[in-house]
Amino acid sequence: MKICTTYACHKFFATLANPTRLAIVEILMDSPKNVAQIAQVLQQEQSMVSHNLKPLMECAFVFSEKKGRKRVYSVNKELIEPLFHLIAFHESKYCPNGKTCLTRRGIKLERMREAQKTLYVNHE
Amino acid sequence: MKICTTYACHKFFATLANPTRLAIVEILMDSPKNVAQIAQVLQQEQSMVSHNLKPLMECAFVFSEKKGRKRVYSVNKELIEPLFHLIAFHESKYCPNGKTCLTRRGIKLERMREAQKTLYVNHE
């Protein structure tokens, strides 16, 4: 059964393997927002938000709708909710304090740029 | 609720956002194997397999056990099975023929090295 060795599957994970895009997903979990609103919450440039919304759209992680001049983005809860519940369960089992899985790659976390650091929540 | 803006979550996706690692996961879905066996099925170097097994281990996507001289790797089915069912459902809904979500990034697929291309299954 070939389910994971497809480009679509790779793209699925690659799209979510980015702090900016994860943050956008999280922000939209709260409520639908337009690009400027997302940028404001994230404290990031508008163009960066647009760039990152694109792959999220292509993978149907988010949807969008025009409302007057603005384009309102919303999250695909049908996918995102069960997905993140699965991850939450996995994490609770295998990295209970959020430290275990950071150990080996702690250095990379250090090297992360300031802008990205603020996107992450500190587990401790 | 901060579930996805954690480094652990980023690492979760980043680890699976790689064709070699996805292929390893798929190969191990079939049956547990040692490093040399994985390398043989994948037609890749042993060191590459080892390098890629490491993050898979750290994220508990795979487990390992020593058997004599060899180290046998197996997949964490409790996670991988529901995860890929979720993705399969999502894909069936939003990229039914495997083409939709390739359209915009088709060029990148072209640019992929030969070694990686063979890891992907052609949807069409």
Added chain:
DNA sequence: ATTTCATATGAATAAGATTTCATGTGAGGC
């Protein structure tokens, strides 16, 4: 029709990840 607001796109650069090849490690067998 023109201006302006909201978002999208392009291209260059910067940053990060993957692969490769060489070498290290360590447990098993002899």
Added chain:
DNA sequence: GCCTCACATGAAATCTTATTCATATGAAAT
């Protein structure tokens, strides 16, 4: 105890991805 098999690790080179800044598009308001 030594050798060797099986695997892991390190570091450089290469390839990929993300971000930035400038500019384009396009629809709504005037």
